[in-house]
Amino acid sequence: MEMKVWMIIIYSLVALCHCAPAQVDDNAERHKRGCSSPKAQPGTVYYEGCTKFECKKKRRTFVWEETLDSGVCCIVDNKGFPVGSVIFSNSTADNCTISTLTCRNIGNLPSLVYQDQDNQCSNEELLEALEMIKKETEMNSNHTEELLVEHAKHTEELLEENASLTEDEMETIKTMLDTLLIMHTGCDQGDVTVVSGNQGGSAVSLSNLLTHDKVEYENGKYNIWNSPHKNYGAPGNFVLNLGCKMRFAAIRLVNTRSGGAWATRQFRLLTSLTQSGPWTQVLETELEDSRQQQDPLPLQVIALDTRTTAQFVRFEGISYWGVGYGLQFFDIKRN
Numbered sequence: 001m002e003m004k005v006w007m008i009i010i011y012s013l014v015a016l017c018h019c020a021p022a023q024v025d026d027n028a029e030r031h032k033r034g035c036s037s038p039k040a041q042p043g044t045v046y047y048e049g050c051t052k053f054e055c056k057k058k059r060r061t062f063v064w065e066e067t068l069d070s071g072v073c074c075i076v077d078n079k080g081f082p083v084g085s086v087i088f089s090n091s092t093a094d095n096c097t098i099s100t101l102t103c104r105n106i107g108n109l110p111s112l113v114y115q116d117q118d119n120q121c122s123n124e125e126l127l128e129a130l131e132m133i134k135k136e137t138e139m140n141s142n143h144t145e146e147l148l149v150e151h152a153k154h155t156e157e158l159l160e161e162n163a164s165l166t167e168d169e170m171e172t173i174k175t176m177l178d179t180l181l182i183m184h185t186g187c188d189q190g191d192v193t194v195v196s197g198n199q200g201g202s203a204v205s206l207s208n209l210l211t212h213d214k215v216e217y218e219n220g221k222y223n224i225w226n227s228p229h230k231n232y233g234a235p236g237n238f239v240l241n242l243g244c245k246m247r248f249a250a251i252r253l254v255n256t257r258s259g260g261a262w263a264t265r266q267f268r269l270l271t272s273l274t275q276s277g278p279w280t281q282v283l284e285t286e287l288e289d290s291r292q293q294q295d296p297l298p299l300q301v302i303a304l305d306t307r308t309t310a311q312f313v314r315f316e317g318i319s320y321w322g323v324g325y326g327l328q329f330f331d332i333k334r335n
Helices: 002-019 026-033 122-138 145-161 167-185 206-210
Strands: 045-048 051-058 061-068 073-076 079-082 086-091 098-106 109-117 193-197 237-255 262-272 280-286 300-322 326-332
Touching (some): 073 109, 193 206, 206 326, 237 262, 262 326, 280 300
Antiparallel strands (some): 051 061, 073 079, 086 098, 237 300, 262 300
16 A cells, blocks of 8 residues: 555656746747847858947857947047048148148058148149130230240149149149240241151151151152261251241150151150250150151150250151161141
8 A cells, every 4th residue: 555655746846847848948949049139140241331349258148249340431529420420620721821730551451541631722823823824815915925835834843833733623624824935926837847856868857757648758759857867977956947936745746657668666755945045855665666667657746754845856866777867747636
């Protein structure tokens, strides 16, 4: 009897264990999984703007830890500023100097850059100079060419100093200066004359350079300039008078083939306001071998090293293809 009682007690305890499962701490299970809102495993990282969020365990719970990331943004006074942001900008009382602090990408890292821009007033001075040139152009009978050139040079100096203008805006204004100067003087390609130089004979004279013909030889006449043959030293120099002071940034020329014998290879170009100098070098370049090309040879436009104002142009040959220098046509690039 006693044995039966003990058996009943044991069976009852076993049944109780199966029917009443142990209580589980829901919070503990949730913490074991990781962070919530959004749900993520420990160690997960994500960004919102300049803020870095990382899922970390704090004691018995997991939380999203927020920090400002200096690898993504510039940090100033516990605030994050993305790359490209202007953090502050101050100007002087006359508004001519502007100080800025910006966040820029330097070496693939956000970096603070401080800058003073002290030329903001030059736009007004530039516009005044342009207006002065325009008035002098309209009243050319009362003003000299030299004064106009001086104002144009001053305006270009302002252009070079003015960092607030884009390259396209600067080029537009320079073109306008060139046009105004040409309008004032009335100087064109027909005013160009030969001052001095050397040539291989009257048939291939320097005067042939002044006209752009399509062929080198036509109707018993050569349309080219050749230097003397290399047996006579082959000097290849000449000076041209443009007829007035001109402002230009490039030249135009056509090389020659001259029966496969004469062609210019390397040369330098110098300019001056007067025939006696001083001379300033504005270009040194090399042309391809044109002796095997066919008429018409291509018209080449070659940019100078720097824009210049001049009335006299000096061509100095350095080397040639074949037996001497030669050109079919030469002039400055005109607007």
